Amino acid sequence: MNTRRQLSVKTAAIILIVGLLLSGCASGKIQEQAPGQGTQYENGGAGGPVQPDDANQAGDGNEDSLDGQNGGKDSGTDSDGNAGDGAADDSRNGQGDADKSPPQPIDLSVVKPNEAGRVMVVMFHNFIEKYEKGDKDYTTTFDAFEELLENLYEADYRLISLNDYISGNIDTPAGCIPMVFTFDDGTPGQFNLIEENGELKVNPRSAAGMIHEFNKTHPDFGVRGTFFVNLGNQTFSGAGTLEQRLEYLVGMGFELGNHTYSHINLKKDGKTAAIIQKEIGGNQKELYELIPGYTFTTFSLPYGAPAKELVQYVIKGEYEGVSYENRAIMKVGAEPAQSPFGVKFDPLATPRVRSSGIDPVAQDLAWWLENMKRSNQFVSDGDPETVTVPADYEKLVNKESLGDRKLVIY
Numbered sequence: 001m002n003t004r005r006q007l008s009v010k011t012a013a014i015i016l017i018v019g020l021l022l023s024g025c026a027s028g029k030i031q032e033q034a035p036g037q038g039t040q041y042e043n044g045g046a047g048g049p050v051q052p053d054d055a056n057q058a059g060d061g062n063e064d065s066l067d068g069q070n071g072g073k074d075s076g077t078d079s080d081g082n083a084g085d086g087a088a089d090d091s092r093n094g095q096g097d098a099d100k101s102p103p104q105p106i107d108l109s110v111v112k113p114n115e116a117g118r119v120m121v122v123m124f125h126n127f128i129e130k131y132e133k134g135d136k137d138y139t140t141t142f143d144a145f146e147e148l149l150e151n152l153y154e155a156d157y158r159l160i161s162l163n164d165y166i167s168g169n170i171d172t173p174a175g176c177i178p179m180v181f182t183f184d185d186g187t188p189g190q191f192n193l194i195e196e197n198g199e200l201k202v203n204p205r206s207a208a209g210m211i212h213e214f215n216k217t218h219p220d221f222g223v224r225g226t227f228f229v230n231l232g233n234q235t236f237s238g239a240g241t242l243e244q245r246l247e248y249l250v251g252m253g254f255e256l257g258n259h260t261y262s263h264i265n266l267k268k269d270g271k272t273a274a275i276i277q278k279e280i281g282g283n284q285k286e287l288y289e290l291i292p293g294y295t296f297t298t299f300s301l302p303y304g305a306p307a308k309e310l311v312q313y314v315i316k317g318e319y320e321g322v323s324y325e326n327r328a329i330m331k332v333g334a335e336p337a338q339s340p341f342g343v344k345f346d347p348l349a350t351p352r353v354r355s356s357g358i359d360p361v362a363q364d365l366a367w368w369l370e371n372m373k374r375s376n377q378f379v380s381d382g383d384p385e386t387v388t389v390p391a392d393y394e395k396l397v398n399k400e401s402l403g404d405r406k407l408v409i410y
C-alpha cells in the first residue's frame with residue numbers, strides 16, 4: 001500500500017515535472033489529458049473532407065509552374081505568386097535567441113511530433129478597420145486579425161520566419177505547430193509608423209503592431225513574418241521616411257521580401273530577360289540604397305510567372321551591377337506547404353494559404369484551420385537538431401535534406 005502510494009506520488013511528480021519542462025503547447029495538453037486517453041491531439045471533428053498527404057493532392061500538379069494561382073476564384077485581384085525570402089545569411093533579424101534553454105526530453109507518445117507534416121504559409125494583403133462595399137477577399141479587418149492571433153495561439157500555432165522554414169531551422173517548442181506569415185504589397189494597414197512625443201513607433205492598429213502587442217502577453221508566439229514590397233510604389237506610408245519604416249520593421253524581427261519594383265504583371269508584361277531583371281534587380285538595388293547590406297532572398301510573383309524560358313530570371317539575375325538570387329518563390333496555391341524535410345519540398349514553388357476575407361472561400365485559412373488534422377501538420381519535437389516523425393511518415397522524409405540533424409522515428 002505504502003509502496004504503491006509512493007509510486008503514484010512519484011508518477012504524479014514526474015508528470016508535473018515533464019509538464020513544466022515542456023514549454024507552451026505540450027505542457028498544457030499533458031495537464032488536460034484525462035487518464036487512459038491516448039490521443040488528445042487530434043483536432044475535434046477533424047475528419048474533414050480534404051487532407052493533405054491523403055486525398056487532396058490538388059496543388060501538386062502546379063508545382064513546376066511558378067504561376068500564382070488564385071485558388072480558382074477571384075481572377076481580377078492581385079494573385080501574387082509569392083516568393084519567400086532566402087535570407088539565411090541575413091543577420092538583421094531582430095530577435096536574439098541567445099538565452100534559450102536546451103531542449104528537454106519529451107514523451108513522444110504524448111507530444112506526437114510529426115516533422116514531416118505540412119506547414120501553413122499564410123498570405124495576407126490589406127488590413128482595414130471595417131469592411132465596406134467593394135472590399136475583396138484579400139482584405140482583413142483589424143478585429144478579425146486580433147481574434148485570429150488569439151485563435152492561432154490557442155490552437156498551438158507559433159510563428160517562425162520564412163527563412164527558418166526554408167532552412168528547416170525550426171525551434172518551435174515541443175507540441176507546437178510552426179506557421180509562417182507573409183504580407184504582399186507593402187500596404188499601410190500591414191505596417192505604418194506614428195509619431196508620439198517626437199518618437200516614431202509602430203501603429204498598434206496595424207498588422208505588425210498587433211503582432212507586436214500580442215507578443216507582449218504571449219511571448220512565445222513570435223514576432224515573425226515576411227513583407228513582400230515594391231519599392232517603386234508607395235510602401236506602407238504614414239510617419240517617417242521609407243528608410244525609417246523599413247529599418248523599424250526589420251528591427252522588430254520581420255523580414256523583407258522582393259515583390260518587383262513596380263508590381264509588374266510578369267505574365268503579361270515580363271516579355272524579356274531585361275525587363276524581368278530590371279524589375280527584380282531594380283527592387284534589390286533600391287533596397288540597398290535604403291538599407292545597405294539587406295539582401296532579399298525570397299520572392300513573391302505579382303499576378304503570375306513569365307514564360308517558361310524566362311523563369312530562370314525570376315530565380316536569379318543581375319541589374320546594373322546588382323545581382324540577386326531567390327531561395328524561395330511563393331505560389332498563391334491554396335494549400336499548406338510541405339515540410340522542409342519532405343520529399344516533395346520545393347521552395348521555388350511554395351504554396352500559400354490565403355487569409356480569410358470578407359467572404360469565406362474554399363480552402364482559405366479558416367477552412368484549413370477547421371478541416372486539417374493535427375496529425376497531418378508539422379508538430380515540433382522542440383529540438384532543432386532532431387527531426388522526429390511517426391513511423392508511417394518515414395517514407396515522406398528526404399534524408400538528404402537532414403544535414404547534421406538526427407532522424408528520430410517512433
Ligand SMILES: [Zn+2]
Pocket residue numbers: 078080184185259263301302303
Ligand atoms: Zn502583390
